[in-house]
Amino acid sequence: MSSRFILGLVVLGLAACSPGEPAASAPPASQAGDSGRRETAVFAGGCFWSVEANFEAVPGVVAAVSGFAGGSTANPTYDQVVGGGTGHLEAVQVTFDPARISYRQLVDRxxxxxxxxxPDGQFCDQGPSYVTAVFxxxxxxxxxxxxxxxxxxxxGPARFVTPVRDAVRFWPAEASHQDFAHRNPVRYAGYSRFCRRGERLRAVWGGAAA
Incomplete structure (x- = not known):
């Protein structure tokens, strides 16, 4: 992580993918027409704050949980993962109703x-724990x-480096890492702006950016 990024976060009162104050969880998405069926999908997309926030409001998604996947350390903590050596990526487990949204639609999104x-992370979150994958x-x-x-x-296939990996065990992160964007909307908005997420997504995807 660059010193410029750290300085910017200090000024903004933010921290890259660090826990906020515990508070009530986000309300579940509306489940009108819920079939009662459940499947899960796991995505690693850099900081799990953003991945979780991107999926929570999608119709058909029942829950999105921040955590870790891909490494060898059992019951990893956030500090262990960002400290390096566990092999884990920050990831989100998405629970969805397949009668309302398909797995393919989730991956497309x-x-x-x-x-x-x-290949090295996402936006201003760089390093091994922030690389991307679909499990x-x-x-x-x-x-x-x-x-x-x-x-x-x-x-362009030559530019596209995010892999599809075999599914592995997903480990939920500590409670303080769940629903960050919902619980801390001002801090999350500042973090997202500082990292220029929207600007970069538009540069890559144009009008198709989600």
């Missing part, structure tokens, strides 16, 4: 919320790969 041309089960793999090919064709 995910690409448009990240910069899949960055797909055996049943999900074909849909995830097809979605990736379609997205890569739009921006």
């Amino acid at each position: 995910f690409w448009r919320t990240i910069d899949p041309t960055d 797909a089960s055996r049943a999900q793999k074909a849909a995830a790969e097809a979605s990736r090919r379609a997205a890569a064709a739009r921006i």
Whole structure:
């Protein structure tokens, strides 16, 4: 992380993907027409604040939980993951009703919320724990790969570096990391602006940016 970024966050009273004050959780999305069926999808898209916020309001999504995936350390803590050596990525487990939204639709949306041309992280969050991936089960793999090919064709396959990886165990993060954008809207908005998320997404995806 650059010294310029750290200084900017100090001025803004922010911290990159660090916990906020505990508060009430975000209200669940409206479940009108809920079929009662549940499936899960796991996405690593840089700071899990943003991935969680991007999925929570999507119709058909029941819950989005921040956590970690991809590494070898059991029950990892946030400090362990950002400290390095665990192999884990910050990730979000999305629980959804497949009768209302398909897995393919979720993956299609995910690409448009990240910069899949960055191999080292996302926006101002750089480092091993912030790299991107879709963790797909055996049943999900074909849909995830097809979605990736379609997205890569739009921006250039040689530039598209985010992989589809095999599903692994997901470990939820501490309670202080859940629902950050909902609980701390001013801090999150400042963080997002400072990292120029919207500007970069528009540069990559144009009007298709989510």
